[in-house]
Amino acid sequence: MPITARLATTITLTATALWGPLTGTALPATAPSLYAPSALVLTVAHGESAASTSPERAVTLTCAPKPSGSHPAAGLACSQLDLAGGDFNALSTEKDAVCTHLYDPVTVTAQGVWRGTRVTYERTFANDCVKRAESSAVFEF
Template identity: 65%
Template sequence: MRNTARWAATLGLTATAVCGPLAGAALATPSSAPASLYAPSALVLTVGHGESAAAATPERAVTLGCAPTSSGTHPAPALACAELRAAGGDFDALTVKRDVLCTKEYNPVVVTAAGVWQGKRVSYERTFANTCVKDAAMSSVFAF
């Protein structure tokens, strides 16, 4: 009996949390303007040492917002947003610096990006042999 009461309370609270905001939208007048004309673009970027995001502890993390203006804790948000827009939001298509020479030292660095890019959910992870290789491959997006 106690389990049934807990489940009923949990489902009731979940329904209220999910459907509550929708009830206010139904009461909005037709003349209400949308909150924004831009699809959301907000990311959390991390860098850490390790072979995968699961095995690595993030050493640095920044936020990057790109719509309607560049913002966040990223040191160069305008440049990072411009590079992501040019790549169509594809992290693998970011510009690679060709004139960089890196050592063959193996000290893996993993980068991650999670959030929303132009209204679509983004989850990205990539491991590089070392910091030099990461910096040569990822332009300014993961330069923090």
């Protein structure tokens, strides 16, 4: 290879190595979100408080811009939270549920963000049947 060809190849490779990364394809700008974030971590544990026991199950639930996460019924859980205005205490209850009086406490927690507002929720139910009857699909996982 003649010296001029080697020199041209060396200059081309050096220029590519030095300035190539600077002239890469521009990344598209991210569009601003029209939705306030809604992302939660939900847990269920047997015990009288979240502090006294480790969670047995935990899922993620993201409701904006669309329902997603590891929650098995994310769409239903998000729609029920929407109807309750994000108030976990206002979730619809099953009026016809019949549960035993067995005391086997179940504690649920929710932590994260709902419509841009920080959320921390904890509630203890007398047993799993009462939890299912009084917490809708949000804590069914």
